[in-house]
Amino acid sequence: GAVVSQHPSWVICKSGTSVKIECRSLDFQATTMFWYRQFPKQSLMLMATSNEGSKATYEQGVEKDKFLINHASLTLSTLTVTSAHPEDSSFYICSARGLAGAHEQYFGPGTRLTVT
């Protein structure tokens, strides 16, 4: 149990276009989902926390208008990178936490974004 999927696993897009990444909890309901970004050979940096049905909370320095997060249901959160630029190329990882009181975060397999 406790499986989180991400789609796509990798994507290449051109500068100026937008790309959407999906994060799904397959066998549990996730009230909270987290989005991380990981540059090559670096650590994971939290971008934002999203709670089902409410606006995401972004970490300092993360542009909310550029990285749109939607958590419309208890099993799906999406991250849309708008007007992508080469510097947005990175590994994006989501994690999901179960219903209230749950402490475990389950990580998705990640999405590798390359902007050309």
Next chain:
Amino acid sequence: AQKVTQAQTEISVVEKEDVTLDCVYETRDTTYYLFWYKQPPSGELVFLIRRNSFDEQNEISGRYSWNFQKSTSSFNFTITASQVVDSAVYFCALSEIQGAQKLVFGQGTRLTINP
């Protein structure tokens, strides 16, 4: 503010050697969680352990063991009789117990086990 420091950027050992990965943390919270994750080349994070701050018992799971020393704010991870499949990047992380429970990761230690 919370902070996790993994001072060892890279470690390389020969198979069957024991290796310890260091983790030091800072937090103002009196209760918190500590974690270790493994990230193989595929990129997917593999959960290894979660430790509650009020449980200072060391833990052993097969070839893996963890030493939690609250007095020195350390949570070190030892692999005994290392194997090539242990090669990966290992992350130590910290989170609050209440609230959003956001994870703060250390910089990671790249472990290479040579045959």
